[in-house]
Amino acid sequence: MHPHLTTEGSAGGGARILIVEDDPNILELLTASLELNGFTAHGAADARAAVRTAGTHAPDIAMVDVTLPDRSGLKLVGDLRGLVPDLPVLFLTARDTVEDRLAGFRAGADDYVTKPFSLEEVAFRLRAILRRTGRAEDRAEPLRYADLELDEDAHEARRDGHPVRLSPTEFALLRYLLLNSGRTVTKSQILEQVWGGQTEDTRVVETYISYLRRKVDSLGRPLIQTVRGIGYSLRLTREDRR
Numbered sequence: 118m119h120p121h122l123t124t125e126g127s128a129g130g131g132a133r134i135l136i137v138e139d140d141p142n143i144l145e146l147l148t149a150s151l152e153l154n155g156f157t158a159h160g161a162a163d164a165r166a167a168v169r170t171a172g173t174h175a176p177d178i179a180m181v182d183v184t185l186p187d188r189s190g191l192k193l194v195g196d197l198r199g200l201v202p203d204l205p206v207l208f209l210t211a212r213d214t215v216e217d218r219l220a221g222f223r224a225g226a227d228d229y230v231t232k233p234f235s236l237e238e239v240a241f242r243l244r245a246i247l248r249r250t251g252r253a254e255d256r257a258e259p260l261r262y263a264d265l266e267l268d269e270d271a272h273e274a275r276r277d278g279h280p281v282r283l284s285p286t287e288f289a290l291l292r293y294l295l296l297n298s299g300r301t302v303t304k305s306q307i308l309e310q311v312w313g314g315q316t317e318d319t320r321v322v323e324t325y326i327s328y329l330r331r332k333v334d335s336l337g338r339p340l341i342q343t344v345r346g347i348g349y350s351l352r353l354t355r356e357d358r359r
Contacts, residue, residue: 132247133157135176137167139186150310154240164188171200177252183210194225205246236313237289260295263353264337267295276336290325294351303348
């Protein structure tokens with residue numbers, strides 16, 4: 118970890134999350150993204166595996182797909198709460214009707230996210246549930262690098278103490294760069310983590326990087342570096358470190 122970067126508490130204080138999702142690609146994406154957000158993630162592809170995993174790892178929160186191959190996610194919640202009383206649950210589903218949402222809340226959902234989803238929104242909702250249910254610290258430590266600071270709870274960015282106004286997507290992109298401070302991330306990795314793999318057009322990344330540079334790097338030494346042919350890195354240049 119880079120010495121200027123603080124990630125502790127960035128996503129519920131390392132809360133344990135059980136992700137129950139039968140689509141292997143979505144499960145892998147959620148696991149990687151939430152681990153990056155500071156969670157300790159355990160995945161399960163069906164209800165039986167979910168119960169087994171919950172009994173072993175005692176999650177702080179669960180994210181459950183409503184439609185599973187061996188049992189409805191709505192019914193699975195009761196089994197999970199039999200193992201972990203009052204376990205908070207976020208339902209994940211492709212169903213988006215009022216009736217479906219009401220069914221989820223009747224089954225005990227703390228919140229509900231529909232596919233396709235934003236990875237940043239999922240992490241935000243999970244952290245909100247953890248705080249609301251008292252299973253996480255009330256306030257996360259800001260992410261920092263050099264004189265750049267990102268406060269996730271307040272959804273604010275500051276450069277040398279000056280506020281930086283960011284759109285939700287700009288905020289998510291800057292957060293990803295901060296979490297990988299000092300490392301190079303590819304455009305494909307950025308598309309996967311910030312846009313949830315919903316587009317393969319790398320020009321989107323280039324556009325938003327230029328937005329960030331105008332807002333962040335205009336206030337101090339350039340931090341967002343282009344690594345030609347690969348991607349981007351948030352770091353001070355060798356000259357600026359002197």
